[in-house]
Amino acid sequence: MQNVAQPYRSVLYIPGSKTRALEKAQSLPVDAIIFDLEDAVSPDEKIAARELLAQTLRDTDYGPRKCIVRVNGGDTQWGAEDLATFVEVAPDAILLPKVEDPKVVSDLAKRLKGNTTIWAMMETPRGILNAATIAAAPKVEGFVMGTNDLAKDLGSRGRDAMRTSLQMCLLAARAEGLVCVDGVYNAFKDEDGLRVECEEGRDMGFDGKTLIHPAQIGTANTVFAPSEDDLDLARRQVAAFEQAKAEGQGVAVVDGKIVENLHVETATRLLAKANAINLLEGA
Numbered sequence: 001m002q003n004v005a006q007p008y009r010s011v012l013y014i015p016g017s018k019t020r021a022l023e024k025a026q027s028l029p030v031d032a033i034i035f036d037l038e039d040a041v042s043p044d045e046k047i048a049a050r051e052l053l054a055q056t057l058r059d060t061d062y063g064p065r066k067c068i069v070r071v072n073g074g075d076t077q078w079g080a081e082d083l084a085t086f087v088e089v090a091p092d093a094i095l096l097p098k099v100e101d102p103k104v105v106s107d108l109a110k111r112l113k114g115n116t117t118i119w120a121m122m123e124t125p126r127g128i129l130n131a132a133t134i135a136a137a138p139k140v141e142g143f144v145m146g147t148n149d150l151a152k153d154l155g156s157r158g159r160d161a162m163r164t165s166l167q168m169c170l171l172a173a174r175a176e177g178l179v180c181v182d183g184v185y186n187a188f189k190d191e192d193g194l195r196v197e198c199e200e201g202r203d204m205g206f207d208g209k210t211l212i213h214p215a216q217i218g219t220a221n222t223v224f225a226p227s228e229d230d231l232d233l234a235r236r237q238v239a240a241f242e243q244a245k246a247e248g249q250g251v252a253v254v255d256g257k258i259v260e261n262l263h264v265e266t267a268t269r270l271l272a273k274a275n276a277i278n279l280l281e282g283a
């Protein structure tokens with residue numbers, strides 16, 4: 001279901017209750033926004049935030065940024081009304097928190113209007129264990145790793161302890177062709193730490209990173225975009241393979257390394273991603 005032409009390098013959470021941040025997001029260079037009604041909004045602000053966000057999404061043009069709304073869970077007093085409201089508003093996607101069972105997804109899938117898709121927060125032990133069936137549920141387009149909640153439930157500390165869970169979700173997402181974005185980096189003033197974690201997430205296979213502060217956007221956009229070196233190699237691989245094919249060979253060699261059809265597929269995907277980023281950034 002993943003549209004390779006849509007980058008998800010930077011996915012910024014914005015509290016649905018903060019007017020200033022909702023406004024500011026119109027000009028931030030993010031690929032997607034998660035408008036949050038769940039953990040970023042306090043209980044006494046929940047109802048006002050729902051109304052503010054619904055009105056804002058009806059009235060505001062967020063341009064090419066994908067608009068994703070994170071609702072409260074179905075086990076809370078706000079969940080049902082959040083869903084009823086945003087099924088009507090029909091953003092690009094509705095993000096369900098703490099998904100553990102594909103049934104909550106298929107129930108929502110039946111009610112969606114327009115082109116709205118479903119994204120799932122993967123952030124509880126049971127959710128991670130059910131990742132494959134959740135990824136296969138109807139209208140699911142993406143997974144968001146909720147690493148803070150997961151660490152809380154696991155009683156774990158640090159990134160190393162997350163690795164199995166992250167990889168299980170990546171496997172499930174890729175098996176179904178979904179987008180998969182990494183969890184947040186809490187120390188939002190620590191740029192070096194963010195870069196290291198973005199690079200690690202990129203190398204694992206994530207499409208991008210969820211962010212909590214505008215200062216984190218540039219790093220995520222850079223790390224999750226193909227580098228000039230990557231693109232140069234990809235172009236040379238495609239050209240060398242074309243030439244080999246013309247000469248009746250099934251394999252080419254670039255920089256002393258074998259290039260087969262599968263490498264050309266990866267190279268072509270990388271070039272398409274770079275094109276999509278250029279289009280998005282108006283380059």
Ligand code: COA
Pocket residue numbers: 012013014015020021022024025036039040184188211212213214
């Ligand atoms: N999205 C859009 N704009 C944001 C933003 C966000 N997530 N976080 C901060 N900003 C804006 C502020 O409105 C401020 O704008 P202004 O200077 O033009 O008025 C500017 O960025 C600088 O903000 P700053 O003062 O550095 O941050 P803060 O102290 O106000 O807020 C946080 C820090 C962490 C509380 C805030 O970034 C935040 O709420 N992040 C989202 C948290 C969240 O959604 N959590 C749930 C998922 S983990």
Ligand code: MG
Pocket residue numbers: 039097098121123146149
């Ligand atoms: Mg959470």
